[in-house]
Amino acid sequence: MPGWLTRIGERSRRVDAVAAGFEAQHPVYVVLDQRRDSERCAALVGQPGWHDFLTLFAGTPLAPLIEASPWLLELTLGSEAWQAAEALCREQRIGWAFQPTQGARLDALADHMRRLFVLDDPLGGQSLVNVQDPTACTALLAAGSDTAYAHCIGPLGRVSTPTPQGHWQAWQPAAHQGDAKAPPLTHELERALKEIQRAWWLSQATDLPLQELPDEWLERLTQLAEADIAGWRDRKRLLPLVRHADAAMWRQAQAILFDTSLTVRQKISELERHS
Known part of the structure; x- marks a missing residue:
């Protein structure tokens, strides 16, 4: 298993x-990828328990993408607005929640979040990280060093991300004493951000x-x-082979996968026939 998954x-x-991991007397905050269900996200505005929100790309180099910007919402725990936002995160995987362990201003929390969207990458450039996506957030928190983890959690306090099984994962708070600069996008984190999509699908498909x-x-x-077999329907057809093939059977599968004379459709048919 990749080391970042064990973490x-x-x-x-x-x-x-x-x-259960939040305190009722303090506000709770939700990061939402509102573009993925703009109608239901817009319906949150003004619901009982709604306090305020900010568009996270505003005032940043990502401002030209403002219409696709994730939102940062401040809500009352247990309110109608909170229940609707929590359902969006858990059921549709379009956000996650946190509650600072100490009082914090909405704009200060937004500034911290904004530093995580564009990270310095290993090639000397910069890469966009979709932190609003629970899959990317999970990879960011799990794959970073202890120092990077503490920086990301920092002022957010108690962070909870939805899981493929429809539960929540509550992350340990961690104090960060360093500067305000975002952690770098290391090779391990870059790999984790690519692996998390397949891992999330596999976790959901197998209930593990x-x-x-x-x-x-x-x-x-x-x-x-x-081998260009990436569609979820095709992966589902081949899931029994992925899960149950012994070493010899998988070697035969590899020969089919990397046979350049076969089309993708032919590979899938052959793999199903041999499984």
């Missing part, structure tokens, strides 16, 4: 009710938590993608 279990715990996925399954799913 999910080391840095967080599963909770069935996200509100991310941190319990066998490394062999993930490697086989990666090989399918390298």
Whole structure:
């Protein structure tokens, strides 16, 4: 298993009710990728328990993408607005929640979040990280060093991200004493951001938590993608092979996967016939 997946279990715990980890007397904050369900997100505005919100790309180099900007919402825990936002995160995977352990201003929290969207990459450039997506947020928190983890969590306090099983993952708070500069996009984090999409799908398809996925399954799913078999319907058809093939059977599968004389459709048919 990739090391960053094991750190999910080391840095967080599963909770069935996200509100159980928050304090009722303090506001709770939700990061939403509002472009993925703009109608339901817009309906949150003005609901009981709604306090305020900011568009996170405003005032940043990403401002030209303002219509696609994620939102940062301030809500009352347990309110109608909170329940609707929590359902959007858990059911549609379009956001996650946090509550600072100490009082914090909405604009200060937004400034911290804004530093995480564009990270310095290993090639000397910069890369956009979709932090509003729970999959990317999970990879960011799990794959970074202890220092990077503390920086990301920092003023956010108690962070909870939805899981593929529809539960929540509550991450340990961590104090950060360094400067305000965002952590770099390391090779491990870059790899994790690519792997998390396949791992999330596999976790959902097998009902196994991310941190319990066998490394062999993930490697086989990666090989399918390298052979241009990446659609979820095709992966689902080949999931029994990914999960149950022994070493000899998988060697035969690899010969089919990387046979350049076969089309993708032919590869899938051959793999199903041999499974």
